[in-house]
Amino acid sequence: MNGLVVRHIPRFSAELAGGLAALGVATLHEAQGRSGLMQPYMRPIYRGPAIAGPAVTVLAQPGDNWMLHVAIEQCHPGDVLVVACATENSDGMFGDLLATSLKARGVRGLIIDAGCRDVAALTDMGFPVWSKAINARGTVKATLGSVNIPVVCAGARVVPGDAIVADDDGVVVIPNAAVDKVLSAGRQREQAEIDKRMRLAAGELGLDIYSMRPRLKEYGIRYVDTLAELDD
Amino acid sequence: MNGLVVRHIPRFSAELAGGLAALGVATLHEAQGRSGLMQPYMRPIYRGPAIAGPAVTVLAQPGDNWMLHVAIEQCHPGDVLVVACATENSDGMFGDLLATSLKARGVRGLIIDAGCRDVAALTDMGFPVWSKAINARGTVKATLGSVNIPVVCAGARVVPGDAIVADDDGVVVIPNAAVDKVLSAGRQREQAEIDKRMRLAAGELGLDIYSMRPRLKEYGIRYVDTLAELDD
Amino acid sequence: MNGLVVRHIPRFSAELAGGLAALGVATLHEAQGRSGLMQPYMRPIYRGPAIAGPAVTVLAQPGDNWMLHVAIEQCHPGDVLVVACATENSDGMFGDLLATSLKARGVRGLIIDAGCRDVAALTDMGFPVWSKAINARGTVKATLGSVNIPVVCAGARVVPGDAIVADDDGVVVIPNAAVDKVLSAGRQREQAEIDKRMRLAAGELGLDIYSMRPRLKEYGIRYVDTLAELDD
Amino acid sequence: MNGLVVRHIPRFSAELAGGLAALGVATLHEAQGRSGLMQPYMRPIYRGPAIAGPAVTVLAQPGDNWMLHVAIEQCHPGDVLVVACATENSDGMFGDLLATSLKARGVRGLIIDAGCRDVAALTDMGFPVWSKAINARGTVKATLGSVNIPVVCAGARVVPGDAIVADDDGVVVIPNAAVDKVLSAGRQREQAEIDKRMRLAAGELGLDIYSMRPRLKEYGIRYVDTLAELDD
Amino acid sequence: MNGLVVRHIPRFSAELAGGLAALGVATLHEAQGRSGLMQPYMRPIYRGPAIAGPAVTVLAQPGDNWMLHVAIEQCHPGDVLVVACATENSDGMFGDLLATSLKARGVRGLIIDAGCRDVAALTDMGFPVWSKAINARGTVKATLGSVNIPVVCAGARVVPGDAIVADDDGVVVIPNAAVDKVLSAGRQREQAEIDKRMRLAAGELGLDIYSMRPRLKEYGIRYVDTLAELDD
């Protein structure tokens, strides 16, 4: 499927995207049963941003950013561009010119399983990138890849139109069809944590709030005053 | 020794802890003969904090943070929680709820040889963590580990009650019985550096301050104007 | 060539250095044909600084910073000190005392293929370092290395007097004899990007600006509305 | 989808499997357009074996091999068991007892994105394993995963019933529906190489066999006798 | 504790050592509650050997093998030499001359958390080594370390006189005082596995042998014929 560009992908509303970004990666990852998380080597080039949007995907060749130009034409406002690489690579496939173009089209940010450069400029212009590396090395435009096909990016499968949520904790992928359900589950989860957070802040223990003591006992937990006691 | 919780550990005064935190990791590591340093992959989730306190230790199973809840009950104000993992793991064992609970008990910070999540929230609430990774992936509560047994964390042995000192340079462990002596040696070391720092700032060379020239000569150092000269 | 110190190296003007620093690593790396880049594991200890200057080189032994003291005497104002290591090592060979000395001599910064410590102090005093690791572990002064011989640092060859340029994107080496030509090529490159940046910001596509469509077609690019279409 | 076991998966004939194994990973990876390759860290525990068969998949929790027991019941003669892990883990999830059970059911081999142990015994009994690590550390049976759901294993997506081919070069995944086509393409590829191999063995150059010279010239290749010549 | 050499360490009989070597690393690691395993990057330089013996320990400086010569004098027939490094290092600290000396003293093998060289010669002479790397780079003799002090080697604590067991699966450490108990527990474990191995070889399932079905049910396992079924 090299050299393929798919034009139509499912999208979801900016309202849903806002809801996802507000909940954040850790909560949503839990809310969908601990799946869809990219590997933790994917880090933001600067701290702070939290974004969400439908994925436009790119499968790129190592050291070759030609397909990013092709992909930009397929991006709509609110999208998140996701670049997977055909093989492990950390070249700097993305810099401030491409970011200028993406920003002009209203793209929310970039997820790239390779390198990124011009990070000072990207930070100044406020275009968020999650990447595997910061690397000044440039790339060629010599070999075709594909746009909007399913890819594996940093260990997670991304189908075009899936929701991408990214913040300081990393990047999570939510299947397009599950966005509503996961958002909803995430909100319930967050609601449940408010009460717990207050009780914990007041000094109550998780051991009691979650009623862990009986099960710990059943599993054979043993309290001693000192290790020396064990030898008696 | 799985499923064991030891209640009593030696501690040292907040005053000593303050002294250690002020000297910092690099100085104390030198002062105790260059031992006790955790591996450099242990990094603070945000820059700036410098803490010290007696270690409450946890040996956790991979992908399982159950024992952290058990450990919190054993923490006193001023303690530092140290989490070692039974096997290499970077799951996000620790987040803002556990931090809220630790903060309520006056714990100074967390050292975890695994992952940490909710880092934006932790930064906002000012709870310092040194970890191996930032990772949104959550954990189960299914298998017992132990609390307050000796562990190896990031390559350093930690006995409960040992002093943990952590800052932007990393994390160092000082045996409980050696705290006074190492603090003292650290202060002398720091004192000695003040004079050197001023002389170096004034342009004097380390070569002269430390009288290195004779030993360099003895070891055979050879000065030439250019490499070409060697071929003559 | 152990124990060798070369006194005379070629240098270039502060004006040229200023020009290089202003263009930055990514642009200059491109301008010299994508060569000379150090590996991307070389990272600044704090974000922001952009420096350039002639390289004074050190080949150090693992865990031994003796030759750094020797090298400082060979540094002139405006130089950049480059430390390669005879074998892979991440010990903290460099800290605030050596930085004080380098700063007193007007050295612009340090590139070290090993560890750095006292990073809070270095940040406060504004002395920029690009290193492989942050590591509190100290070093001995027991074995000779060399100063101002050609070295391989983080995968790039550095001949004494070569230009070192370092910023948030990494570190690039430019042969001394090529500084003028590369600076010139870099400026042309930057000039050419200004127009493109404006057109991209206005919404024009790289596909059109760079006339990529015919070549993509020639290489066999294929646009479809949906993947399902392919099965028909 | 935790705790899910799917009973029915598509399979393909032993004859096709034999054909795939004979062609090998490198050829088949090319034949299907350079997709489906697992990351190169997946290595055989001993050299020599070349296997192929339909994938029975497991999604396991880190440090927990419970689901392998569940999966074995779903295996048919000729299958290849593929174990993905919910998070990066190298614990020794698999050893000689599980291998004995798999062998008794006619399973051809194991692909595991985690650790393997008892490798001396596995070598003696001739049960081939491709794994991320050799690791004696045992695992618990405490948390559910799933069997025969789509997984990402070592960077490659595996749908149950897909063909797995593994040899000394690594592991490749071929979608079940594409097995015939890829086998066919692989055979053509192999046929084409026989002639080339003989010509190359006879001393002909790839430059001529593949008619590369004109295109190299078009791309600007330049032959010189010595580098010095360039400076003239 | 630099420059310290401890002469007397506890040892255990050759008979016990033989028993440990016969059981192997995986079984003994389980038998002592899954503790004491070195990290899996420790690999034998050639496959096959299985050894056990009391540990003589060395704490060496990076790139410096001086203390190995000091340690050899402290070795008795049947010992295993364990070399930890003060900092991460993979230099080739050990080669055929040191091996000749160790063999002459009846030492069973070497465990080194650094590099090893002359591996062809070591293989020919049958001296087994478990190391972090194979590396031709030689080392100096310039800085003191210590012999027979407690060390952390590849993530495991080793006290002089502890039992070291090493085979194709890796390296495990058993506290000297626990050798009898662990050997005994290991033998029981092995005995128990003989019956299971025969039942598994006969086609019985672990699910039944270990009575896993009820607990899987309790944890909510769910069998379906196809994934499609779930959407109904």
Added chain:
Amino acid sequence: MNGLVVRHIPRFSAELAGGLAALGVATLHEAQGRSGLMQPYMRPIYRGPAIAGPAVTVLAQPGDNWMLHVAIEQCHPGDVLVVACATENSDGMFGDLLATSLKARGVRGLIIDAGCRDVAALTDMGFPVWSKAINARGTVKATLGSVNIPVVCAGARVVPGDAIVADDDGVVVIPNAAVDKVLSAGRQREQAEIDKRMRLAAGELGLDIYSMRPRLKEYGIRYVDTLAELDD
């Protein structure tokens, strides 16, 4: 210097090559002052071969083996082909067809700072390769690199015509002009070791053979019977 092919390089005699191969990497690395060693991640695809010859160098683009075809034409019998990569890459750039061609031209082996495939076939045909990875992933022929220019390969600088020596311990580079001198120094070194090996085999200690005791004493070595003794 992209797209450049240099035709003439210095070579040395097959006799000298034989002498180098017989001495081996570890000895020659020492004999030339511990320089020129490639990083230890360069491993032979099968154990046993020991080769030496003048380097024909290639600078290749990531994922692109076009220049290997160009390089083969420049190879003479007895040469060793050295492939450096413009950026970190582990794609399988080399397989049995290229090996057939190199063998036909009398090339002794391949050193490649990237991946290699068809390793079973390469082993069968006895063509030795030292590589960074074994990887079935194929490459394109789309971008020019260069042949016979100086490169940095696996951390070592290689000038065309330099001697490459490779065996089970790794790969070392010796400058063409230094071959005679290093071979000579290597032979002296080997001669000196014969006597030492016999004395060590007879049970004499390195401490005595190398007269280390006085210097150890001077450096402050301290022998105690037990650690407990220190507390008295």
